[in-house]
Amino acid sequence: MTPLEDLPVHVEDIEQATRLVEGTIEKTPIAHSRALERKIGSPVHFKCENLQRSGSFKVRGAYNRIAQLSDADKASGVVAASAGNHAQGVALAASKLGITARIYMPQGAALPKIAATQDHGAEVILHGDTVDEALAEAQRYADETGAVFVHPFDNKHIIAGQGTLGAEIIEQVPDVDTIITGVGGGGLLAGVAVAAKSHEARTGKKIRVIGVQAEHAAAYPPSLAADALVPLKKVSTIADGIAVGRPGQMPFSIIKELVDDVVTVSEDDLARALIFLIERNKLVVEPAGAVGVAALMNGKLNEKFGNLGSTVCLLSGGNIDPMLMLKVIQRGLSAAGRYLTVKIMLTDHPGELRDISRIISECDANVTGVDHTRVGGSLSMGDVSITIDMETKGEEHSNEVLQALEAEGFTPMVVG
Structure with a gap:
């Protein structure tokens, strides 16, 4: 070491x-x-x-970095790039220190993080699809204008x-x-x-x-x-x-x-x-x-x-x-076996959805949503695709529901 x-x-x-x-x-x-x-x-x-x-935690590093800038650097303002947390940390630190801040965020950044960054007084520019692309643009802006680039981690x-x-x-x-x-x-x-x-x-x-x-x-x-x-x-x-x-x-x-x-x-x-x-x-x-x-x-x-x-x-x-x-x-919930979505292919005959509902009810699962589709690229004439969302009590209970459906001739496919 x-x-x-x-x-x-x-x-x-x-x-x-x-x-x-x-x-x-x-x-x-x-x-x-x-x-x-x-x-x-x-x-x-x-x-x-x-x-x-x-x-x-990002405000810790951001404030420590910005507070140690020279008066000349502070006057030039700061620029940073982030998906959200570093952005908010830099914006808050700059606000506390009376410094202007420009933040580049990827196009897919979460709206609450964008809004929070703006609420701290920073200018937000959406650029690129990734943090790395936003970082490159922030560095370019710093080189062009003299603003101090506040890197999120490499400092x-x-x-x-x-x-x-x-x-x-x-x-x-x-x-x-x-x-x-x-x-x-x-x-x-x-x-x-x-x-x-x-x-x-x-x-x-x-x-x-x-x-x-x-x-x-x-x-x-x-x-x-x-x-x-x-x-x-x-x-x-x-x-x-x-x-x-x-x-x-x-x-x-x-x-x-x-x-x-x-x-x-x-x-x-x-x-x-x-x-x-x-x-x-x-x-x-x-x-x-x-x-x-x-x-x-x-x-x-x-x-x-x-x-x-x-x-x-x-x-x-x-x-x-x-x-x-x-x-x-x-x-x-799905990963923990507490939320189950199944897709079942049926023939379009009366009573089939009733039978499926009965089986799920007898298993004490709770249906939260049903999607019933008669048309689609994979469906033949007379076929129906049913997708059912249900609350279950864990992996063992989910398996019980699946086995009960299979026992009565249905072929459920777990979705997700």
């Missing part, structure tokens, strides 16, 4: 950032999750950065600002053994790792640090394996806050030396985690903020490391579009 003093960000940078952001950011609470503790067999706490000002002051979270976690949970956080470009994971491993070096108290990425936006595992930045050809995930196709050079240089592992989770894992956080912990968290919970729930970390000890899982943000939440809840 590279000595801590050889890394581009040091614990002293984090300590300075802690003093600088005091009074601007909230010291967010720690919540104990008894339900998750029972599941993994060791204490689990959530660091609730979803309750942070601007709705995510020393940004990383140090995010590292204040690691210092807070250690202060709030002194016996922490494992810290788990999501990873996009890597600024948060790098900052937390510097704080944790510096504490370990000073005290001898071992702290494991684990990063988590969505499996279809996971540039770190191949990059770490190659010991070089490996950009992804395609990024596709509901976790827009960590949908980054290329790691940052500076975060990567820290993560490869200090972080114990970077793992991935599926989209279904994410959906289940969001449902769990809402139902069992009464916490609204965006998909990027729930990846750590998803990794704990799918059991892969226990399989790899055994007992994780006292664990803190960082809920990095809560800025979720209500329309996305609706889709994620439905997907999460």
